Amino acid sequence: MSKESSLKQEDSMHPITSIISPSDVNVISSIGNNMVISRNPNISKDEATINALGYKQEFKREFSFFTTFSVSFSVLGLLPSIASTLFYSICYAGNAGITWGYLVGMIGVMCVALSMAEISSAFPTSGGLYYATAMLSPPKYKALLSWCVGWSNYFVQVTGAPSVGYSCASMILALKQMTDDSYTAPTWHCYLLTTAITFVCAIIASSPTKWIAWINSCSTIMNMMFLFISFIIILAANKRSSDLDLSKFNSNDSAWSITNYTDWPDGVSVLMSFMAVIWTMSGYDSPFHLAEECSNAQTATPNAIVMTASTGGIIGFAFQLAIAYTIVDLDAVVNDDLGLGQPYVAFLDQLLDRPKTLALSAMAIVTAFVMAFSCMIAASRVLFSYSRDGCFPLSKYWSKVNPITKTPVNAVWANWFIGQLLLTLMFGGVAIDAIFSVGAIGSFISFTVPTLLRITYARDKFIPGPWNLGKFSDVSGIFAVAFVFLMIPILNFPQYRGADNTPDLMNWTVLVYWASMFIAIGWFLIYAHKIYSGPKTNLDDDDLITSGEEKMQVIEAVVSSGHSVRFGLGEKA
Structure with a gap:
């Protein structure tokens, strides 16, 4: 199955809402200049940043500044x-x-x-x-x-x-x-x-x-x-x-x-x-x-x-x-x-x-x-x-x-x-x-x-x-x-x-x-x-865009299914 077909099939259940690149959140990343597809309709700046760094958001973000300080002060x-x-x-x-x-x-x-x-x-x-x-x-x-x-x-x-x-x-x-x-x-x-x-x-x-x-x-x-x-x-x-x-x-x-x-x-x-x-x-x-x-x-x-x-x-x-x-x-x-x-x-x-x-x-x-x-x-x-x-x-x-x-x-x-x-x-x-x-x-x-x-x-x-x-x-x-x-x-x-x-x-x-x-x-x-060459992404291959051609495929797949796509955390396209 092509990446475009796969995206259309997934998009019917999980609409793609954002395409994020490391430059969008101003970080140096293990994924280089590649972009990340997000299917989270309410993606936050924190999640966008961790995605751009090459990782999935796996934990609940239930620590605030004070509770984070509390753990470190206890340590x-x-x-x-x-x-x-x-x-x-x-x-x-x-x-x-x-x-x-x-x-x-x-x-x-x-x-x-x-x-x-x-x-x-x-x-x-x-x-x-x-x-x-x-x-x-x-x-x-x-x-x-x-x-x-x-x-x-x-x-x-x-x-x-x-x-x-x-x-x-x-x-x-x-x-x-x-x-x-x-x-x-x-x-x-x-x-x-x-x-x-x-x-x-x-x-x-x-x-x-x-x-x-x-x-x-x-x-x-x-x-x-x-x-x-x-x-x-x-x-x-x-x-x-x-x-x-x-x-x-x-x-x-x-x-x-x-x-x-x-x-x-x-x-x-x-x-x-x-x-x-x-x-x-x-x-x-x-x-x-x-x-x-x-x-x-x-x-x-x-x-x-x-x-x-x-x-x-x-x-x-x-x-x-x-x-x-x-x-x-x-x-x-x-x-x-x-x-x-x-x-x-x-x-x-x-x-x-x-x-x-x-x-x-x-x-x-x-x-x-x-x-x-x-x-x-x-x-x-x-x-x-x-x-x-x-x-x-x-x-x-x-x-x-x-x-x-x-x-x-x-x-x-x-x-x-x-x-x-x-x-x-x-x-x-x-x-x-x-x-x-x-x-x-x-x-x-x-x-x-x-x-x-x-x-x-x-x-x-x-x-x-x-x-x-x-x-x-x-x-x-x-x-x-x-x-x-x-x-x-x-x-x-x-x-x-x-x-x-x-x-x-x-x-x-x-x-x-x-x-x-x-x-x-x-x-x-x-x-x-x-076996080790440095930090590596744990994002799925289908969540990474490695070329301009793939980016266009994603945009076309999302638009054709009646959904919108955002670039970074900016305006919808």
Whole structure:
């Protein structure tokens, strides 16, 4: 049957209402200059944009700007993130790591976030980072570069929920140890508790989009409340002056000073403490992965990215100032004399009475649980979108949308299973800490490659979306790339060097992240390059117009059946 006959037959049931090209919505697309046939009589700008980028509209767009921000703020999880990463800030550079060190690091992170927001407006797809890389790369290298960015970002996503679940379980067991002197948590207790936490989180992450949006809206409000309550109690209800015969707050010199707990120079120790702010702030990419479920995505998505990064940065800085000005014994927190394995809980225990310590720790635990299932939501969208283009083994299973929930349930549970395998690292001692630093280095690399291409090779090719930085675009991009180039080697540094750098104190990021990337790149060079050439459309062949002749056939078929056709989102013809 000819394409014209096929169109006439389909048109009798589903009238063609629009012919859309990438130029109509001002995007660079994997389908080049081809046009897309839409049979949706009420096609929106969002659907027209995703069609022009080469994809079907498969999700319900039930996320608004606020609910998208809510998911990303939950992924950011300031309270549990700060609690779980104190080891990388205060335990590297002392109070400087959570005061001026955090502030300097946040400036670099904000430049990365602003540049990502600009790219998300131009490429509002759930696989946007790797899609943007492919569209902005030299044709010869687009497959390899997008492959590397895709896998690097996936490593971030797949390690997110397990690392947060592990922190949640560790804090619960730390409270058990605090209230029961006879109890010492064995590793298998932590593993089973983490498994239970992430299992429940996976169930929640498999819910319909509308439920997820509502849950995250409520959890964001709860996050804000718990942060505010913790902030007030730490400042106003501490026992420094009443029980410890100290001033109510530390001096400025003490709160902003470097106490170097590494074998490296002071400046390097401060740079190493940036790992905490990088990991804490890494959730701001979540709106990008929800772009296909968000209405008005080209502006709501970048706004949510910037809102998450800026709000999280400012509130996180204020909260850590409270810690720096109230901490009683820095050495005791760093060395964890109580044996709790949680610097935040150790800090609360020396500052507050037991009931308040338990209450604030419980708040961090609850928000860590919320953060874990929010991480799973973002991770499932990444696995789904990359599988849609054949990036992963068994992609056809992970790229399915559940017909009942209209969410990628298969992808949720695939990530959960991989997470359980990663959690076995805890039986290797501190090697489990590598999943935190993988989240930092992997996110920075995947976030910044598209920006590097935008300010270099694709400088004149890039088509900015409605949300853009204008004349500040290059300034932000250059600073973001420079900051990332500085931090990539630093994130691989161990705390100690020489004879002090024993296997149990090693920074295993070098092995966990780089070995994983080596395997992914090796797989591409050996085999995957034969089946993967970059993002590919999942539109049906009958929905694509590849020539002027086909366009005329479509117009004639529609007109002859008594229907109208629109070009882009413009007037009917």
